[in-house]
Amino acid sequence: KAQRLLAHRRPQKSFFETLIRSLIILCVAIAVVLSSISVCDGRWLFARGQLFGLWHLCSVGNGSVLKCVTDLSLAKVEGLSVGMIPIRSMVSFAVVVAIFGLELLMVSQVCEDANARRKWSMGSLLILSSFLLSATGVLSFSILLKDQLSFMGFTLTYWCEFVAAFLFFLNGISGLHINSLTHPRS
Secondary structure (H helix, E strand, C coil): HHHHHHCCCCCCHHHHHHHHHHHHHHHHHHHHHHHHHHHHHHHEECCCCEEEEECEEEECCCCCCCCCCHHHHHHHHHHHHHHHHHHHHHHHHHHHHHHHHHHHHHHHHHEEEEEEHHHHHHHHHHHHHHHHHHHHHHHHHHHHCCCCCCHHHEEEHHHHHHHHHHHHHHHHHHHHHHHHCCCEEE
16 A cells, blocks of 8 residues: 555655756746836837837937837838837737746646646747747847947847846746756656
């Protein structure tokens, strides 16, 4: 009877594995917050007296007062108003996908059922999808405004999105790797 009970007992996770999985979840949560702030603020580049953003175009007026408009065609940058639509969509969708991925990662750790490993893998894949969407949005923004780019012109919210994309990549890959190390395929 004791052998049957031991045979049906679930293998316990090591402290190191639990710590690594907890750190991955924490870093994904930080990346989601950074990306959310970056998308909501949306002002990513300051160049030539204008503040280019995902949602607004702002100009510095007299007395350093920002005058913001939603009509991006006023920036006189070819294709900006049309090109910003998919960029906005990609980075916004990246946040949504990352939230679902984070949810799956957390659920897989709290509810250790037969599908926990599958939930962790799916969450990690969603985090990697967030990386692809976020990185494509950041790169597309840079390509669209290539004539106005300067390293010092990027705002803090742009760098938040850049760091979030990097964290999405690292945590997605790490999540898949820790899952393959702890649950080798038969």
